[in-house]
Amino acid sequence: MNKLKLTYFDFPGGRAEPARLAMHIGGVPFEDYRFAPSDFSEVRKTTPLNQVPTLHVNDVQITQSDAITRYVGKLSGLYPEDNFQALLCDEVMGALEDINVKLGATFGKTGDDLKSARDALVTDALPKYLRWLQHQLDSHGGDFLSDNRLTIADLKAFVILRWLSSGKLDHIPIDLIETVAPKLNNYMNCLAKIPAIAQYYANGGSS
Template sequence: MNTLKLTYFDFPGGRAEPARLALHLGGIAFEDHRFPFADFAEVRKTTPLRQVPTLHINGVQVTQSDAITRYAGRLAGLYPEDALQALLCDEVLGALEDINVKLGATFGLTGEALESARKALVTGALPLYLKWLETQLEQHGGEYLVDQRLTVADLKAFVVLRWLVSGKLDHIPADLLDTLAPKLTAYLQRIAATPAIAQYYASL
């Protein structure tokens, strides 16, 4: 059995969270190494690309969050085996990462600059991506994004959408999904109510 150590910030979200969820849901043993933001300057010195998350597999360090998520998904049986469904899963993961990158570009901004950048996202990129995601959901049965079952595409969508409507992002309305892509609101609630996911967050 491989020895796994996942390293990321100590909060329930972000780029490591889909892999955390996949490993927990799959019953895969791993060290969930979390560190405070204050330690990031030191932690990043130990990583290949000066960023997290990283995953150590038998002592070998791997970077890139979507690659880690796919690996965790394969271990947990939450990544499609069919080539086409795997492609569709990767498409969703990539689009969700686009959202992460676009939002990430606004961090560090303050005042009017932050407000302007976030409002531009609310009227531009976010409607485009959220409506596309809603269409993907509808075209693939309405329950899950790909493969007619829970996959890491759903886990990452859950993490990103949950963040968007958390009310913790200044100038990003908490009712964004209700307004732009209401079927994603019901989808988010359904994924959150998945027993293993609900139990995971109840235990934190």
């Protein structure tokens, strides 16, 4: 069996969280290496593109969060084997990453600049993506985003939806999801009750 080491910040959520969840749910052994945000300037020097997460597979260091999540999803049995269902899963993963990128572009801003940037997202981009995601959920059966079962697409959606509704993002209303795509709110709550996911967060977000 390959030796896996996932490297990311020591906080819940973020781009490594779907991979952490997938390996926890699938019982895949891995080293969950977490570092303080203050150590990022040093950690990034050891990564291929000066960014995290990274996944060591034995001695090979892999970058790009969606690639990592897809790989561990396959190991965990949480990635569709059917090519079309895999396409649907990947489509959702890509759209969710768009949300990460759009929100990420607002970090580092302060004061009125931050408020203006976040207000623009709340007015246009976030509702558009959330309504699209709700449509995908509806059109794929209403419970999961692809393959009629839990996949990494659901895990990534869960992490991002929790983040958007956490109250930790200034100028992002905590009721945004409930307001523009209420079925996603119910979907997020249902995912949170899946025993393996509930156990993960009961343990403080660790395996």
